[in-house]
Amino acid sequence: MSSSEPAPPGTQATPPAGAARPARADARRNREKLLAAARAAFTAADDTVALEAIAREAGVGIGTLYRHFPTREALVEAVYAAELDHVTDDAAALLTELPPEAALRAWMDRYAAFVATKRGMIDTLRAGWASGSMATPTTRERITAALAAILAGGAQTGAFRADVDPEDVTALLLGVFLSTTASNSPEQIGRLLDLIVDALRPLDARPA
Structure with a gap:
């Protein structure tokens, strides 16, 4: 058979297994x-x-x-989710380096810095978070899981209340950033985060 003739049906060469990889x-x-x-x-x-x-x-x-x-929203969420990985991965490392309360506050600061760099897409994020379409189970659960690890460590040492639902803390944390804008000072955001941490302490461990 010449090379110009088509191969009989069923005898065409099968692409190599790795052909689709490129x-x-x-x-x-x-x-x-x-x-x-x-x-x-x-x-x-x-x-x-x-x-x-x-x-x-x-x-x-x-x-x-x-x-x-x-969609634009899909792109915004993908950027948010990809960078969120770096923030959530920090939780475990902070817990090994710092006491639970300090680890939580340091992690919240890192999350605040992460959100601050997202002001350019904040309108889409706000709309998505408010509707629930962008705080997807994947991204929201990663925030909650990071918080849960630190909260569990704090509950074991007595630094945090044992009855706290990590999902409630996620809601509070997202609420801080939904209610603030670039015009809000970092000091005000810091005070709001301090209030969250204070609410997690056992009553007898709160500042007088």
Whole structure:
């Protein structure tokens, strides 16, 4: 059979098992480039920055962006979730380095710093959190899990009340950042976080 003739049905060569891997690797790289470009854009500007500009900065077409992130909200949430990993992962390390109360306050400060860098997309985040569409089980549960680990350590040492539901603390923490804006001073946000920590102490351990 000459090389120009089609192979008989059923005898076409099967693509190597790894043939799809380059495509998947390209897709992963494109997604990471889009997330990096979006993170920079949302931090430097506001959440109305054109998606076309983000795609252009990432070096991909707008169609590629929409294949990964069908809506603006999906892109915003993906940026938020990816960076949240770094914050939630800090909880365990802080608990090994500091007493539970200090670990909780330090973790809250890191979360506050994380939120401060998201002011560029705060309108979308506010709307998403308020509706529940962006505080998805994945992201909200990660915040709650980080808090739960520190609260459990504090309950064991007597630093925190044992009857505290970590989900309630998550609601309080999100409430602080939903109710404040860039015009609120870091000192005020710090006082609000101090109030949360104070409420977690046993009554006989609270400042007089």
